[in-house]
Amino acid sequence: MPLKVMAKHRPGGQQVIQRSSFREILSLNGKLIIPLFQRSYCWNEKQIEDWWQDIMVGVSDNTKNKHEGSENVDDKVKKEVDQGLLVHNVNLIRLKKTERNGILEILIVDGQQRITTTSILLAAVLQFGNTFQLTSDTTTEWELLKSDLNQSLQFNNDLKLIPSIPDRAAYREAILRGNIDEYKDSCQVKALAIFKRNLEKLLDSFTKDSEKIDQLKRIVVSALDFMCPMLVELTEADNLAEMFQWYQEKSLLGLAALLKGVPGVQFAASDLVRNFVMSTALGKSLDEQEQIYRDLWLEKIQIPCKGHTDFYLDVFPKTKGVSSLQDTGRFVSEFEEQIRTIINSRGNDEEDEDIERKPDVDLSGMMLFCRFHSFLYSLDIDGDISKINLFVQQFSIFLENI
Structure with missing residues (x-):
């Protein structure tokens, strides 16, 4: 059976x-x-x-x-x-x-x-x-x-x-x-x-x-x-968006522990942030999802970034008072702490920059997503479509003025 x-x-x-x-x-x-x-x-x-x-x-x-x-x-x-x-x-x-x-x-x-x-x-x-x-x-x-x-x-x-x-x-x-x-x-x-x-x-x-x-x-x-x-x-999901984000985080924790390329996984921060932003559309019809995708991501973020989305995702938090990765005053999510602990456990006292450029697997996208993950959680927008809309609006204005 x-x-x-x-x-x-x-x-x-x-x-x-x-x-x-x-x-x-x-x-x-x-x-x-x-x-x-x-x-x-x-x-x-x-x-x-x-x-x-x-x-x-x-x-x-x-x-x-x-x-x-x-x-x-x-x-x-x-x-x-x-x-x-x-x-x-x-x-x-x-x-x-x-x-x-x-x-x-x-x-x-x-x-x-x-x-x-x-x-x-x-x-x-x-x-x-x-x-x-x-x-x-x-x-x-x-x-x-x-x-x-x-x-x-x-x-x-x-x-x-x-x-x-x-x-x-x-x-x-x-x-x-x-x-x-x-x-x-x-x-x-x-x-x-x-x-x-x-x-x-x-x-x-x-x-x-x-x-x-x-x-x-x-x-x-x-x-x-x-x-x-x-x-x-x-069979049941109180919050489908929250559930999807949790699975994504759980998957990335496992990948960080393995520290090797896994079929079907790429570490572009833009892909991971897009999933975070778009997860609120999961419970809607396909037509509604496509409209939200066009309105919230494609037209406001992906197209204006012209192929450099990861770069702008790295810069944007600095306009909100997060000066760098080493900023001791910034909020660090539990997820980012777990990822960094796993990666640093490789030993050899590697510096952060060295870890992200390790030749066997490129973790730079994952690390950027972790930092941006902390930034999004500091805004308390998790699963809230109105707050996500506000974030997208602020990011769009940032792109227009940069």
Whole structure:
């Protein structure tokens, strides 16, 4: 039986935790929405290749057990997943379900990189299979697999996964049309090209389309049933914005402790501050979130900063009486204290500036966010949309006058 427990998360509310699979998540009858203010999809080639190799382990296990036929494979793998066998654990995915106008909206609070990667792989399989010269013997098998793929990729005749604004156009082109030219610099399009290259290499040793389709089945089963996250469903949240901020801080504390690059994480302070500012929009409809994003962040901060947002975030607190990092009179949040303690525990009595330029991982964005985090908390604006509006207004005036 899957593990199911009820637990309280720190800011208030409840969550259900259970072992899941990407099949279960992508089969949810609704839209999977990546918050529009989240960072862009950013997995690199090594991370994609590592994901592919993990999937190949599942394909190998399925082959050794001689699972034959799509339905038989699915039934046996699902049974073994329930028993905690034949799975590869891929960390947590956090979701919040909301019904709006009769449509289920599933907000991906954490896990967008893995869900997006799985969707791109399924699209690569679908596009690759559509190139086969099918016979009467193989048409039925492919149509069954194609239906399985579309169930995970589509909802109401549209894409099931809705990425954040910077990723939407590239994702749509990659998934629907397999276009890898127009958005060739997109990480999503690059991931699609890598998966297609690996599929071609894998299937090159098979001469019959029936054998190729069988391999594609095994890949899909491995991607959807062998790769198993622990699903955290947020069933209640007294303050969704506060909860999101708490998860972000908790995640960064863990990363600081690891002190190494982690898939899907970048340390740009502007991204983290944007999430802090925009978290108050989490409980609103997608249209309302997009309007708030444009009004509060894009037009007032991101565009005027012209690619130098981190620089201005560093300068702005100084206009409010915070002269420097070493200012003994400034407010330091508990979160900043924890991050600095973890980083300084590396030893060697490193100076602050040396820590932030450590060659193995660039922590400068995290440290800037920590300082700005303290500054925002000193203004007592946490989760208060009116105070956040005031902050954005003050920052906008600062940009106009600098």
